Amino acid sequence: MIAMKQMVAVSAIALAAATGIARAEEPLNAEVIHWWTSGGESAAIAVFADAFNAAGGKWVDNAVAGGSAARSAAINRIIGGDPSTAALFNTSRQYHEIIGEGLLNDIDAVASKNDWDKVLPAPIANAVKVDGKYYAAPVNIHMPLWIWYSVAALDKAGIDKPPETMEQFLADLDKLKAAGIIPLALGGQRWQENSLFSAVLTNVGGAKLWTSVYGDKDEAAIRSPEFRKVIETFVSLKPYVDQASQGRNWNDATALLIKDEAGFQVMGDWAKGEFKQANKEIGKDYGCIPGLRPDAPYVLGGDVFVFPKTDDAEQVKAQHLLVEIMTDPDVQVKFNNLKGSIPIRSDVDVSSLDACAQLGMKIMSDPARQVPDASQMMEEFVYGSVQDIVTELWNTPMTVDQAIDRFEKALKG
């Protein structure tokens, strides 16, 4: 039946195209390459697609599973001279070089109309603004280093309130272990190990160490006792992870919290989607901790869409319409609620966001606590080497001194 309808629709379009009837009001086609293929992600991007279609466009969805596969597909299309209308990237330096080569259209027209200089948090604006022009439309802010906990697991271990300092956190891990619960749910994959390390760095070292090591790549900071303490703390977490963590997907690690088999997990705010799908409630079944110190930095990661160079006026029009729609306040709230992230602009109605997102919005209103994600402060290959060090540090008996030397080499190049 559905196939029948589709056939009718297709032949109607074909007929219209052949006879030129629809010519006058042909919708703005926009092909969008992205990697949001899972249930929650699909629902989120459908918000964009629906809004775009409602505004008279025609969204052509091109999903490629896996971030790097999707990005290289987009870049190959750009190099091949057959670019999509828009492509998804992370809020990072991934797309800075193609801007330098003049392969992206800027979206300054839309940005200045909507006053992005004012509404965007500084780290996000910096990431999408190159040589004074906006080249990418940020669509969300992910804080990748939330600490999640299972209320029941903490109860069982006799922990009456969630930790507020690193010391409390470490003590709680011991209590969980004593109670026979997996203290720390981790998936042994490079990026997850790296998230854990980043969380230790921000919570032990604070915003200053984070930006001086990863941002300024300051040798003194890398060799400082504070950074040494970060590495030592990270290594000391090894015994709190279960044997089977290796290769585990992040959502399977979150599932351990959902089943109350594990106490804590360091994971981005997208983990909320898993809890929600399992009908768990914030505060009752699980909780979120933004940091383990009062001034814990709020790391701003996220996703952006870029718009490959084209002179086709229709395509440029489609690109601008996409930007308008993706950053529209209402669409932002709806999209981010499904994606688990928080809106990119401060001028939205936060009342419909969940408690964790509202907490995030509140922390983010303090510019002193906003710090850029590591991927925004260094080139991808540098960040890649850093992640290699972290994963080796976690999986081999590397000494702290060796680690420091390698950090220095990787960061200083």
Next chain:
Amino acid sequence: MGAEFTRHVRRNLVAYIALLPMAAVVIFAYLGTMAWSVRLSFSSSKLLPRNDFVGFAQYVTLFDTSRWLTSLGNLAVIAFFFLLICFVLGCLLAIFIDQNVRAESLFRTVFLYPYAMSFVVAGLIWQWILNPDLGIQATMRGFGFSGFVLDWVVNPRMVLYAVILATVWHGSGLVMALILAGLRGIDGEIWRATRIDGIPAWRVYLSIVLPMLRPMIITSLVLLSISIVKMYDVVVAMTNGGPGTASEVPAKFIMDNLFERANIGLATAASTVMLITVLLVMAPVIYSQYFRKSGRAA
């Protein structure tokens, strides 16, 4: 000399024309690409190719990168065991199947079907079977063997053998098919003669039959080597290089740097190193096998 050459060309002109597509592919697709990537390995290219010249800087960085060195070491281990086990297992299977067994075609199909599956499937499914929480270990523990351990995919010291297991499962059927085909082509007289002399069967296989199958053996080793040098999908599907960097391989290093890490200069340096290694190892084999005695064509 010149006139003779002209006559030679004229007589074989159509053959020259017929080989033009191959020449074009070799020159543009293979040699051209190789030259291009060697060129880029001397540049500072990151996300997009650049035309500058930085000397051997990328190579210095490359051999200073512990992940690359690990990858090379891993490839050596995997290649050695993969080729050895595939070869021994493939030969044994072929010899046993060749003993007039019943249901021969069934056995043959069973041993060969993995080769029809993609490496991705091989990696995924073995990852699942070897996963301690789901697979064999969990099942054995479920039966009451609580001390049973089979943690290859999560154990940094054993993970390479998990990869080898999956690739052997995938590739040994090919060796079996090639060797079996070779055995079928061997003159039955040999068996009669050796039986009269009272030579045990295993010695006949080892010292008479296998040497006769040299072309089959070389071809199967060449085909297996091609797949092992390019090995990427199976590792990604199975371990994604982990735990840590314990199962990283060169092709994955190249791929990651080419795309995920936007480091074309380093990636092309790595692929140049691989190319030279392959040249050094394979050129003598290819030469001796396919050219040395090709008297007729040359």
Next chain:
Amino acid sequence: MMPQAKPAAAAKRPLTYQEVWGRAGIYAFLGVLALFFLLPLYVMLVTSFKSMDEIRLGLIFSLPQQFTVDAWVKAWTSACTGLECTGLRVGFGNSVKILLPSVVFSILLGALNGYALSFWKVKGANVLFACLLLGSFIPYQVFIYPLVRVYAQTGIYGSLPGIVLTHVIFGMPVMTLLFRNYYSGLPVELFKAARIDGAGFWKIFIAIILPMSVPIAIVAVIMQVTAIWNDFLLGLVFAGRENLPMTVQLNNIVNTTTGERAYNVNMAATVLTSLVPLAVYLLSGRWFVRGIASGAVKG
């Protein structure tokens, strides 16, 4: 193909005690290994017929208690890739569209190359062939950027001709190798006689050589169908959005990064994706060995 006289089976006399044990040993060896080889297929099949409730129990080797084909239906018709929930159907059609011309062209070209290399005198041809063979060892990834550039300039980037040409290029080394070695084993007298009769390059190729190439062509078909059907990377890069092969869709379905993994759908999708090469192997397995035996890979 008549079975040759073999040590264990030569005589019709009753088997000795030792020989009985020998036979038992042979079957035990083959049986145990057959189980090892079948284990993954078994796991894939039983998992694909289970419901997710049953899979959560974590017994991956047990038979499905409630046999259901839901996962298969879902994988084929409604599994989602991003916003499109069309299952593997579309990709299947695309893969067939890519497969047929790629296999035909790569085999014809391989046969032509092999024929020209082994029967005709072309200076430098062996050097070309050596380069081709060495080229087959380079990871595909290295070729992608330059090929994308060249394809873009010729306007075949992201199109069916583009992906077919790519498969022809990357299939050329092994195809040429197969046919060259097979033709080297053919009696050269045939060729010489035809030459004396005045037959030219194409006439000999079409009238004499091609008809004799059936055994090796079967081997070539099997190898190319497997390689092209299972390809993921080249299809993703060169086929274009309209022609993405089934393996790309499989990857999209299997590698979703969030939500509960629908293992049953994944397994069904995996088996579905493997069906074409599997069918080719099952139907022509005997020809594979026979084709190779006929001299395909002799040096």
